[in-house]
Amino acid sequence: MRVWLPPFLLILLLCGLSLAMPMLEPVFHWMQPDKQSVIYDRDSFLFLLQNHLMLVGISAAVGTVAAVAGGIIATRRSGRDFLPLISQVASIGQTFPPVAVLALAVPVLGFGEAPILVALILYGLLPILRNTLAGIEGINPAVREAGLGMGMSPLQVLVRVELPLAGRVILAGIRTSVTINIATAAIGSTVGARTLGDPVIAGLVNGNTAYVLQGAILIGLLALTADSLFEALERTWERKVSPTATVA
Amino acid sequence: MIELKNVTRRFGETVAVDNINLTIETGEVCVLVGSSGCGKSTTLRMINRLLSHSDGDILVDGQDITTMNPQKLRLNMGYVIQGTGLFPHWTVARNIAMVPRLLKWPKERIDARVDELMTLLGLDPAIHADKFPQQLSGGQAQRVGVARALAADPNILLMDEPFGAVDAITRENLQLEMLRIQQQVRKTTVFVTHDIDEALRLATRIAVMDQGRIIQHDTPENILRRPASDFVENLVGKQDRGLKLMSLRPVRDLMTAHATPRPPEAGAEGLKEEDNVRLALSVMLWRDLPQLAVINARGEETGFITRDSIIGAGA
Numbered sequence: 001m002r003v004w005l006p007p008f009l010l011i012l013l014l015c016g017l018s019l020a021m022p023m024l025e026p027v028f029h030w031m032q033p034d035k036q037s038v039i040y041d042r043d044s045f046l047f048l049l050q051n052h053l054m055l056v057g058i059s060a061a062v063g064t065v066a067a068v069a070g071g072i073i074a075t076r077r078s079g080r081d082f083l084p085l086i087s088q089v090a091s092i093g094q095t096f097p098p099v100a101v102l103a104l105a106v107p108v109l110g111f112g113e114a115p116i117l118v119a120l121i122l123y124g125l126l127p128i129l130r131n132t133l134a135g136i137e138g139i140n141p142a143v144r145e146a147g148l149g150m151g152m153s154p155l156q157v158l159v160r161v162e163l164p165l166a167g168r169v170i171l172a173g174i175r176t177s178v179t180i181n182i183a184t185a186a187i188g189s190t191v192g193a194r195t196l197g198d199p200v201i202a203g204l205v206n207g208n209t210a211y212v213l214q215g216a217i218l219i220g221l222l223a224l225t226a227d228s229l230f231e232a233l234e235r236t237w238e239r240k241v242s243p244t245a246t247v248a
Numbered sequence: 249m250i251e252l253k254n255v256t257r258r259f260g261e262t263v264a265v266d267n268i269n270l271t272i273e274t275g276e277v278c279v280l281v282g283s284s285g286c287g288k289s290t291t292l293r294m295i296n297r298l299l300s301h302s303d304g305d306i307l308v309d310g311q312d313i314t315t316m317n318p319q320k321l322r323l324n325m326g327y328v329i330q331g332t333g334l335f336p337h338w339t340v341a342r343n344i345a346m347v348p349r350l351l352k353w354p355k356e357r358i359d360a361r362v363d364e365l366m367t368l369l370g371l372d373p374a375i376h377a378d379k380f381p382q383q384l385s386g387g388q389a390q391r392v393g394v395a396r397a398l399a400a401d402p403n404i405l406l407m408d409e410p411f412g413a414v415d416a417i418t419r420e421n422l423q424l425e426m427l428r429i430q431q432q433v434r435k436t437t438v439f440v441t442h443d444i445d446e447a448l449r450l451a452t453r454i455a456v457m458d459q460g461r462i463i464q465h466d467t468p469e470n471i472l473r474r475p476a477s478d479f480v481e482n483l484v485g486k487q488d489r490g491l492k493l494m495s496l497r498p499v500r501d502l503m504t505a506h507a508t509p510r511p512p513e514a515g516a517e518g519l520k521e522e523d524n525v526r527l528a529l530s531v532m533l534w535r536d537l538p539q540l541a542v543i544n545a546r547g548e549e550t551g552f553i554t555r556d557s558i559i560g561a562g563a
Binding site: 152 | 333
């Protein structure tokens with residue numbers, strides 16, 4: 001269980017820092033002696049953290065379901081024709097800048113959480129889809145042939161063989177997607193979503209570096225935490241679901 | 249019993265299997281042999297419906313396979329492929345237990361069956377059961393592949409170049425093992441290979457295939473003695489047919505038996521009754537001996553075989 005220690009410590013640090021940010025006032029005062037207010041106080045940092053996490057969590061969940069489903073369809077014999085289409089859609093999602101998605105989505109969806117959710121989902125699809133395809137395509141065809149040839153149904157081959165074997169690679173894709181989206185979610189603050197980007201934007205508008213720092217530090221720490229959580233998850237997956245000779 | 253009646257398989261314009269008729273009797277080992285691309289693997293994969301046939305009928309125990317559920321059909325057919333296809337994330341025991349688990353056998357029965365099969369294939373359950381496939385040698389992995397195919401005691405065994413990817417010594421051991429196991433379990437077996445020696449050694453009957461057609465379907469001895477065409481003649485090797493025929497014949501056939509078995513002389517080199525005549529001749533030539541003692545399975549000397557009797561018997 002040692003793999004779970006780093007993410008646990010990072011979670012403690014993240015929550016602690018969100019709660020105790022006002023106690024660091026002397027430090028930020030020393031950095032910016034000319035400003036009256038050096039601690040962002042329009043919302044509590046804990047609230048912003050929660051909201052930020054919720055946006056990333058929802059987009060990651062929707063993105064994962066869509067991308068893994070797309071990857072599975074594209075690797076079935078009957079769905080092979082859709083492979084180019086599916087990877088193109090995901091590539092477009094990735095190359096379209098999230099800011100442009102926001103600009104296009106706001107007139108339709110209005111201000112608030114909705115447009116940033118759309119942008120995050122689109123932006124996070126490609127890494128998950130690409131890894132799902134790589135993970136499933138990377139399985140030795142003899143393994144699939146043996147499964148089918150000895151009487152597994154195609155669904156059993158998928159659930160018992162393909163997904164466990166591809167799981168670690170898919171998890172790595174979700175990890176990339178979530179880490180990118182933790183940073184990207186901050187721009188949601190420009191269209192009225194409440195995220196850890198709020199202090200950054202406010203700081204930029206008012207020329208208050210302390211605000212920018214507070215937002216940026218928490219976003220960075222959140223990304224690190226999520227990354228180490230996935231690291232632990234991948235290790236656990238490898239040991240429990242898809243063990244290999246090196247672990248045994 | 250497996251019957252193929254006028255079976256054809258086309259891939260687009262190309263005809264992979266061209267109107268073949270083949271009957272495989274219950275308990276016999278039918279070896280499909282031919283060069284790559286001759287349609288032998290395609291034929292095998294049509295029997296368990298991994299490929300559908302374009303024309304004709306395939307019957308298993310009298311029942312048309314297209315009327316059967318493909319999963320049910322395959323659960324009653326062990327399947328061994330080249331490169332094993334073992335599940336890398338499952339232990340050896342779990343791999344072997346695959347079909348029994350699909351059939352929802354109770355756990356104790358599965359465990360007992362896994363132990364039994366590992367022992368049958370010469371793998372110590374205490375050492376190998378919890379290993380992962382990557383930790384096995386090529387020969388061990390292939391044994392696990394065979395054990396997995398036999399797990400739920402299917403009536404039919406389909407083997408697609410199962411020993412193609414292992415080294416020559418391991419392959420020979422696996423072939424001998426396969427003969428020994430077949431003695432015990434008597435599965436109706438369809439075995440695909442491009443190696444004519446493997447075919448001659450394992451087959452009850454051989455079907456020689458070329459360009460999607462069966463050129464000759466006969467016993468190993470008849471294939472050697474009366475090849476149906478130049479193609480078959482070249483395949484079996486024109487010139488060393490004499491020796492190949494010798495290797496089909498057990499020493500038992502040509503030996504002079506003692507009235508009663510007796511304990512073997514100390515230090516004397518002996519042959520087993522089931523060793524083939526070719527081996528006997530080879531040992532005699534190498535040792536420069538006129539005759540050799542023959543030992544039975546209990547270690548008693550039951551007779552002797554002479555160089556003259558071998559040469560005299562001819563091919």
